[in-house]
Amino acid sequence: MGNARNHMPENQKKPGIRKSGGPKSAGAVAKELGAVFFKTLATMFFIMVITGCIVACIMTVYIVGFLDDESDLDLNSLEMNYTSILYVQDKSTGEYVELNRLHGEENRIWVDYEDIPEHLIQAAIAGEDKRFLEHQGVDWKRTIYATVTHFLKGGTQGGSTITQQLIKNITGENDFSVERKIKEIFRALSLEKSCSKEQIMEAYLNSIHLGWNTDGVQAAANLYFGKDVSQLSIAESAALIAITQNPSKRELFNHEENNRERREWILGQMLEEGYITQAEYEQAMAEQIQVVTYDNSTDTTQKATLSYFEDYVLEEVIQDLMSKYGYTYETAEDKVLKGGYRIYTTMDKDIQDYLDVVFADQDPENSIFPTVRGYNLKTGTFVEEQPDAAMVIMEPNGKLVGIAGGRGEKEGDRILNLATSGVRQPGSAIKPLSVYGPAMDFDMIYWSKIFDDSPVEKADANSEFTSDWPINHYGTYMGDVTVDYAIRRSTNTVAVRVLELLTPQVSYDFMVNQLHFTTLVGSGANNDVARAPLGLGALTQGVTVMEMTAAYQIFDNGGLYYEPYSYSVVYDSEGNVVLEQNPTPQRVLSEDTAEVMNKLLQRVVTGALGTGSTAKFGSMPVAGKTGTTSNDVDQWFMGMTPYYVGGVWFGYANDSNIQIRYSSYPPPIIWRQVMQHIHEGLEVKQFPTSGKVVQMTYCTDSGEIATAACPNTETGWYKESNIPGTCVQHLGSVESEEGEVGGSGGDHGLEEDEEDIEDEEVIDSH
Secondary structure (H helix, E strand, O other): OHHHHOOOHOOOOOOOOOOOOOOOOHHHHHHHHHHHHHHHHHHHHHHHHHHHHHHHHHHHHHHHHHHHOOOOOOOHHOOEOEEEEEEEEOOOOOEEEEEEEOOOOOOEEEOOOOOOOHHHHHHHHHOOOOOOOOOOOOHHHHHEEEHHHHHHHOOOOOOOOOOHHHHHHHHOOOOOOOOHHHHHHHHHHHHHOOOHHHHHHHHHHHOEEOOOEEOOOOHHHHHHHHOOOOHHHHHHHHHHHHHOOOHHHHOOOOOHHHHOOOOOOOHHHHHHHOOOOHHHHHHHHOOOOOOOOOOOOOOOOOOOOOOOOHHHHHHHHHHHHHHHHHHOOOHHHHHHHHHHEEEEEOOOOHHHHHHHHHHHOOOOOOOOOOOEEEEEOOOOOOOEOOOOEEEEEEOOOOOEEEEEOOOOOOOOOOOOOOOOOOOOOOOOHHHHHHHHHHHHHOOOOOOOOOEEOOOOOOOOOOOOOOOEOOOOOOOOOOEEEEEEHHHOOOHHHHHHHHHHOOOOOHHHHHHHHHHOOOOOOOOOOOOOOOHHHHOOOOOOEEHHHHHHHHHHHHHHOEEEEEOOOEEEEEOOOOEEEEEEOOOOEEEEEEEEEEEEHHHHHHHHHHHOOOHHHHHHOOOOOOOEEEEEEEHHHHHHHHEEOOOOOOEEEEEOOOOEEEEOOOOOHHHHHHHHHHHHHOOOOOOOOOOOOOOOOEEEEEEOOOOEEOOOOOEEEEEEEEEEOOOEEEEOOOOOOOOOOOOOOOOOOOOHHHHHHHHHHHHHHHHHOO
């Protein structure tokens, strides 16, 4: 029995105990799942709300932390790098025209909103930010779309408005991060509150990068099309805006096809937005854009090598900024190269262009430089290369017009300028400045005063000199000679004797304090307060062509010294005057002294045996002085006309041991070649006169005013305050009918003359 149950049919088995409620229905299951879903959803919602609140609190604290300092950008105080421009005056019109551009890492020229063509602004809006005029700094539709696209598909483009792009350009922050994007959004919103759409568009178009280190539409218009931005066509405007999306792949020199694709799209957008008509669209689409072609295809930055004059302008402006504003050199340099300055130079472009050409020309047949031989005194061998050279030309009021800082092609910008930085021995060219000029101003000398051309120091057992000193370039001594002769023939002995009258200290003070030489040495074991440095030009260091030329202007303008200057005014990018020249002359010689010295220096060119005779050209008055150092290592000519003062140095810049051997002394020839050219068409005029100088006949034997008894006479020029007495050397037995030699008309009597002569001899002996 007990086993029978196991054999019962399945359907007859007893049912077991059912669970409470029995099997669930489909509706019950769905209801239960729905409850679970809503509970989960509610939980997630509250978690998100709580998390959102936490994040919002954190972001609020974070945003408040930087908004006060970084969201409010002032477009009026932006410190972007702007291209500075050098200007030069067009002599035919009197207007200033662009000479060259200076920029550091960026080429940017500011252009005001009203000078930007409307179709360029419209191209920017159509191509970069269609809702620019409607949104408040952020286009939320584009921002949301760009954000979703980033998280779903990756990528970083499409969300920025013109306002946001401007902020990137200003701050330089361009990395893709949530933090930076949040900053950018709040900055954009803040900027739109404080600035107008016109201000934002103006700043944007002046800051966008357009390839080839060029920023802003003005510089780009100049670079690519060679025109002002205001002259751009619709197609050219679209071409510039097309570059912004990818400058390296859409710039116009090497990627015109890529640019065309983008600019045609922009033109289509301009048509769609109603900015241009169908006819304008078709015309712009058909236009063949003409891009500027440069001589050097690799130099599309339009950065031509600066001339030596332009090099000097930059350095002068930098130094003046340091002096006026207390800037460091680096700060001043940055402002000059990147501050958008407008520098109005004093350059005469015709003169500078001529100097650039003739100093670069190495063809012996066309060169202004005589061919010479260089002999190395140290090695005893001849050298192949020709000497270097430098020249400065200025008006006799300090205004620089031309600078040649070296011979041959200029190899780079802001390189060594031999005219302004090359320090060389001046030789006899120093004598009118250090000796004769100041001595004449003190009435110690006059035109015909006699000095003994004989050794100042004789070589003997007790002397420091191994030979008679000083020696003259003409190899002998002439005995009694006049000041006129000594200057004309560059006699060394007389220069030393006059310096002894003046004293080296007075001479040194005059050179440093009155003529502003900066390289003279005033103390130490080897200093320049001595006879050889100041009397013969054997200075410890030397002088520059610039300082020598500036000093010689005192003989061309009546005794006034002007600091040389290469610019008249400098403006900043906003048109404010930063620097301005107000040349104030310093009187260093009296007018009559300067006039007599000028006439003596004319004799160097026109007088018998004058060392500068080859400087003469045409009928234009010329005055000047040669200068040669020992062994013909350094050679000079300092020359003047009523229009210009010019200084020439000739020598081997890198080796002071190379002697120059020549058939005709080169510096006056070089000077004449340049000056003759730049004086073409100028009216012949005379040097200034003081009205206090008289022309008189003197006795060549005594140097005093001649009488009828004097056998040999010449004409000289004298200051009214320093006319020598009447010659008594040739009176002989001639008796005065009045019973007393010399008469009573105010002339010196014999006894007085003898006493004067006696006094002069005592002075000469010191």
